[in-house]
Amino acid sequence: MRRSIRAVALIACLPFGALGAETDPDTGLVVEAGWEDVRxxxxxxxxxxxxxxxxxxxxxxxxxxxxxxxxxxxxxxPPDVEQRILDYLAANYPPGKYGRRPPIAPELMP
Structure with missing residues (x-):
């Protein structure tokens, strides 16, 4: 029973986009239109x-x-390839809660 509760709790913590999104095992990229161009x-x-x-x-x-x-x-x-890459990246890796922090502003640098 405890194991089931832990599994449910773990799944609940995943971002919704991670559920059901097929990823390529070799690259980790989301498999959707345009991913081959990115690869x-x-x-x-x-x-x-x-x-x-x-x-x-x-x-x-x-x-x-x-x-x-x-x-x-x-x-x-080529313009058509760039278009597909931008479509893919914007759809699958948009700004969000998770990801890298923004760069430190130059005036805050030592």
Whole structure:
């Protein structure tokens, strides 16, 4: 009985989005339209964990892509591919309660 109560309590603590969202076992990415594009273009330079830990709206994801293109030698994406990637990231990794903290403001830095 105690084990059942613990299991129910644990499931109740999960974010609702985690229930039923299929994830790719190799990448940890949510399997939905556009995930193959993210796998093909994002995983060649860094861990998919970095993608899944980030949270941003469409504008934020676009800014991250532009930063990588301007400073990290990330290639230009065809417009249709970029559209699918932004659609996927904005839908599956939006801003929320969980994720990384925002950067420390420059005026607060030592």
């Amino acid at each position: 093909a273009h994002c995983g060649s330079c860094h861990s998919f964990r970095l993608v899944t830990l980030q949270r941003a709206d469409r504008t934020g994801w676009r800014a991250m892509i532009r930063w990588m293109q301007e400073t990290q030698n990330f290639w230009m994406l």
